[in-house]
Amino acid sequence: MSVSDKITVERDGHVLKVGLNRPARMNAFDPEMFHAIARAYGELDSDPELRCGLLWAAGDNFTAGLDLPQWVAGFSRGSWPELAPEERDPFGLDPQRRVSKPVVVAFQGLCYTVGIELALAADIRVAAAGTRFGQIEVKRGIYPIGGATIRFVQEFGWGNAMRYLLTGDEFSAAEAQRIGFVQEVVDDGQQLARALEIAKRVAAQAPLAVAATLRSARHAQLAGQAAEIAALLPNLQELMRSEDVQEGVRSFMERRPAQFKGR
Numbered sequence: 001m002s003v004s005d006k007i008t009v010e011r012d013g014h015v016l017k018v019g020l021n022r023p024a025r026m027n028a029f030d031p032e033m034f035h036a037i038a039r040a041y042g043e044l045d046s047d048p049e050l051r052c053g054l055l056w057a058a059g060d061n062f063t064a065g066l067d068l069p070q071w072v073a074g075f076s077r078g079s080w081p082e083l084a085p086e087e088r089d090p091f092g093l094d095p096q097r098r099v100s101k102p103v104v105v106a107f108q109g110l111c112y113t114v115g116i117e118l119a120l121a122a123d124i125r126v127a128a129a130g131t132r133f134g135q136i137e138v139k140r141g142i143y144p145i146g147g148a149t150i151r152f153v154q155e156f157g158w159g160n161a162m163r164y165l166l167t168g169d170e171f172s173a174a175e176a177q178r179i180g181f182v183q184e185v186v187d188d189g190q191q192l193a194r195a196l197e198i199a200k201r202v203a204a205q206a207p208l209a210v211a212a213t214l215r216s217a218r219h220a221q222l223a224g225q226a227a228e229i230a231a232l233l234p235n236l237q238e239l240m241r242s243e244d245v246q247e248g249v250r251s252f253m254e255r256r257p258a259q260f261k262g263r
């Protein structure tokens with residue numbers, strides 16, 4: 001099976017749909033898939049016509065997690081696969097190689113380990129009601145290295161994080177929404193359509209403003225609130241020179257939807 005068979009990439013207007021496509025293996029995640037998503041995220045990042053990503057999965061399950069035998073050698077060396085210049089880190093652990101545009105995720109079926117970590121590196125998450133989540137590395141003798149130990153605590157609080165990181169217990173879509181991991185739970189089979197609807201809503205906004213919002217929030221997480229507070233107005237001053245701001249003001253005065261160009 002070629003890399004392109006394991007990951008599908010499709011444009012839908014300003015949205016780039018990236019699909020896990022190994023359903024016969026429950027979308028078990030191998031190094032080829034890592035690179036294929038990294039390349040897709042690089043395409044999303046570099047193409048000004050693309051404004052939002054959508055990560056989804058073919059078949060009954062989002063992913064059963066890492067195809068662990070495929071990763072043993074690399075993990076024993078203490079490294080992820082090396083990224084090519086055009087690739088972006090699917091887990092967003094390298095701030096310099098993280099995709100700079102928003103990504104929406106649609107879940108169904110099983111979503112274990114690496115699936116949760118791919119979603120934690122994204123921005124908005126929609127789950128089918130029957131989705132079952134599990135950060136189960138402790139059951140395999142390892143621990144999460146794709147960002148879960150950091151972002152679980154950051155997003156869900158210490159107790160909620162340890163409840164699932166230390167036990168490896170499954171949790172439901174309803175529980176995922178309760179702790180804040182999932183923003184919407186929809187009927188089974190509706191998750192992709194709803195996630196695409198949200199992605200298109202994001203893509204309809206001013207691209208430079210969306211990028212600045214995402215960059216500001218991420219900088220606050222990494223550098224702290226004080227550092228980002230100091231940067232808010234200087235960064236806005238730069239944004240005020242854009243054509244999109246002029247269009248935003250005109251559309252407000254003319255009481256019509258804005259037509260943003262991303263410049």
